[in-house]
Amino acid sequence: MASPQFDRALVLRPRIAGRRAVGPVAALAAIFVAVTLLPGAAHADPTVEAGAAQAQLQALSDKAEILVEKYDAGQDQLSAAQVLLTAQHEAITVAQRTVDTTQLTVDAIASAAYKSGGLQNVASVLLAPNPQLALQGADTLARLAADRGRQLAQATTARNALAQAQASAVQTLAGVQALQASLAGQQKTIDALISKQQSALKVAQAANAAATAVASDVSKTEVSRGKTRVGLTVPKAAAPKAAAPVQSAPVQAVVVPTAVSGADSRAAAALRYAYAQLGKAYRYGASGARTFDCSGLTMKAWAAAGVALGHNAAGQYGSTRHVARNALQPGDLVYFGRPIHHVGIYIGAGQFIEAPYTGAQIRVSNLSNRHDYAGASRP
Secondary structure, three states: OOOHHHHHHHHOOOOEEOOEEOOHHHHHHHHHHHHHHOOOOOOOOHHHHHHHHHHHHHHHHHHHHHHHHHHHHHHHHHHHHHHHHHHHHHHHHHHHHHHHHHHHHHHHHHHHHHHHOOHHHHHHHHOOOOHHHHHHHHHHHHHHHHHHHHHHHHHHHHHHHHHHHHHHHHHHHHHHHHHHHHHHHHHHHHHHHHHHHHHHHHHHHHHHHHHHHHHHHHHHHHHHHHHHOOOOOOOOOOOOOOOOOOOOOOOOOOOOOOOOOOOOHHHHHHHHHHHHOOOOEEOOOOEOOOEEOHHHHHHHHHHOOOOOOOOOHHHHHHOOEEEOHHHOOOOOEEEEOOOOOEEEEEEEOOEEEEOOOOOOEOEEEEHHHOOOEEEEEEO
């Protein structure tokens, strides 16, 4: 039994009218319809495939960046905890030195009291036959007792300070160890996700190259057809729009501007630093000098201008003054995603410098290409 496709093809054959076939154009049209109905004859649009691959890449990159920014925030917490632990160890050293010193005084007081007979000396002073000598002796004993009391109190305070410093250090150390374990787990998760993202990057690059090739072929074909059709003006068909290119090769060297229009001296310093990093590789958790992630780049750029920022996009947004999109100035930070997980530095004319994702280099991008703009701020 003939397949449905061949049945349809037979129906569409040119009819015979008195041994004369319908014109060759109709026959060709019938054959074209029949062929297009055959299974596997239709091919997916390369531009659509490139767009889908790019969307999958962006989704994986966004997911990875959320984890990376959380990882960066954890690294900041770990660094702060380690600084605190160092300070606590120094406090323990000082407290131990004080305890050792006061212990010598306590030992001397105890030894003197033992050798002098303690209460017996007090009684001999108070029972002296000369009242004047008794009063003088009592006053001396009182001063000695007060002095010893202060020394004993200092020894007690020193011991308490040492115990408190030791307890705080133990607690901080436990926090440091917990953060280190958490970051190690986060790193494994990020590495696994980046492996998937890198596979998606290769697919997106291949799909984008295919779409670009098809667009070029269509353009050349339409030009050729236009040249061969004598006496007939044929408008040139618009080539299919390829998906946004996936950048993986290093960008060409960019001249770093010595002055940036519309930027004050601090913003200009930050921008000069950012421009100088163009073409360097993205690496999560990095903040220079050869690799950066997004918040690592903006942190170091503004550090070059004397402004301290945390290594975290959401943290940078929360610690700086917010500005409206229509009030953006060169040097402002622009943020993306909800929750915020990506940041770049605005350079003007709707463009910004960013460290995008693993497999790409620091580059200049257009704000109009981002669907997830979340806000801007000015350090």
